[in-house]
Amino acid sequence: MKKGIPNKLKSSNGYYYLLPFRFERINQEKEILINEVGDYLICDIGTASKIVNRQIDVKSNFFGELISNYFISKEPIPALLNLLANRYRTKKSFIDNFTGLHIFVLTLRCNHLCHYCQVSRKNEKNELFDMQYENIDLSINLMFKTPSVAITMEFQGGEPLLVFNKIKYSIERVKKLNKIHNKKINYVICTNLTLVNDEILTYCLDNDILISTSLDGPKNIHDENRLRSNGPSYESVVNALNFAKKRIPLDRISALMTTTRMALNHPKEIIDSYIENGFNHIFLRAISPYGFAAKNKNKNEYETEKFVEFFKIALDYIIKLNNEGVYFVEDYTALILKKILTPFPIGFVDLQSPSGLINGVVVYNYDGYVYASDEARMLAESGDYSFRLGKISDNYNDLFYGEKAKEISENGSLEALPGCSECAFQVYCGADPIRNYVSQGDTVGYRPTSNHCFKNKSIISHIINLINDGRNNENEIFRSWI
């Protein structure tokens, strides 16, 4: 036998070789086998052991299934290795494109007083927390240096519409420079909507800008979470939403919710409020331990088990609505489904390995610095600059490929992390070194007590169980979401 060629062992009536795959129990009876490119087979518990111990009958249909799904091979090096390598490359092709999401924090000022504000907003009058024009120009220059052909320029805050003049300035400058660079650019404004007016909406419409707003559910939940300096904000958000919907197509407006402790008891009401407001999708998002969210623990801290329970109830309800003819999508599930059911990667930076830090996203902050992600700049507001790449005025190569970038990227691959390296869900999951750092003290993290791991493992196996069970039409519904 040649060195490095895997063992060929005789099965009951033939030979086969193993190909890389991982497995995990998904319930009392079933386990899932997942190969290197994310193809899966759901089988009885003990199947992986039978495969490894060459107990699979080579004349059985299952043997054929294992061969055609690249779990085993009749040859030491499968004839279709190139195809497998191509599939692997496609799954990881987000790396080739490098940074696609460029977040511009033009101000940290906000006209809201949300108790869970993860960015630690500043008073709406304090202009010291706005980005200087010079830094806007330099940030745009850095953004154009990315090798990615398609980029998203996202304006965040604080409340970015407090500096709409700077948003306009940025977009006009980008449009001008893009005549040379010729990139595909999407614009997103993340806003609480309360400052929108005709001028802003017309500009958004003319420039195909996507509006992303925050809606935490019905009035009682939204107002509990999202106060304005002059009182509750639900009415003004819904009025602004209705005003915006008259001027720009609804598919250019989306909303995000944040799950607070109060929200945990109201999954159905939250979904109903999204439907009432004309949305056909929701992103069920757990709160992150940054900024004021970490300080106001009584309203924001809960066990991840409770979030997973909330998520499952909400997903069941959404499936029921779909069965009743209401097309409605849960976005996190749809992202995971894309990873499970298609050969393609997704652009969502939290579900990538290598992690989306720098690779997928960077932040140009009002303070004149570049950060490795949105969470990195949130952390900086608490005085921790561990994920700060350097000054906006620094050289692109030093910022994006320098020592700091290397150090940050070091523990960003699930393939090399303890616990993750042999986890079957690795292909569907994502690395989150900053979350590890914040909640567990270092970027490697510790999976047995990691909330990120528990959440992803629970949600991914729940989705797989739903696909496998399929008694409520889940397969058809899920396929319509991707």
Add this chain to the structure above:
Amino acid sequence: MITYSKERNLITCLVDSSIYNMDIIFKCFYWYGKLFSIEICKKEDFVEILIEKKEGIIDEVMFNKLRLKIKQDLIDFKTRDIVTKETKSVRELIIAKAFSNLSDEEEDIIFTSPVDR
């Protein structure tokens, strides 16, 4: 062999090192670290694993559940270890081929935040 000492609130697990190598043992007991403090000692031809509950006591019911789980987990991690080691070369080959010879025909992947799905 898995035994339980009520007095010491301790589970002792003796594992034959000719069947289960240290990689398997470390990877298996890594996942017990949330609730238990784990001590792994290499002896002559076996490995001794001491499992102590971080908080509270290990009762008979818990011990019986744990015993079954440990046996099953050891088999699962041994199976994983075999797959990992037997497929190491082919895995390296897939990755090497995947990242060599990158063509220009890659599709544009548009990075999106959750808002613009």
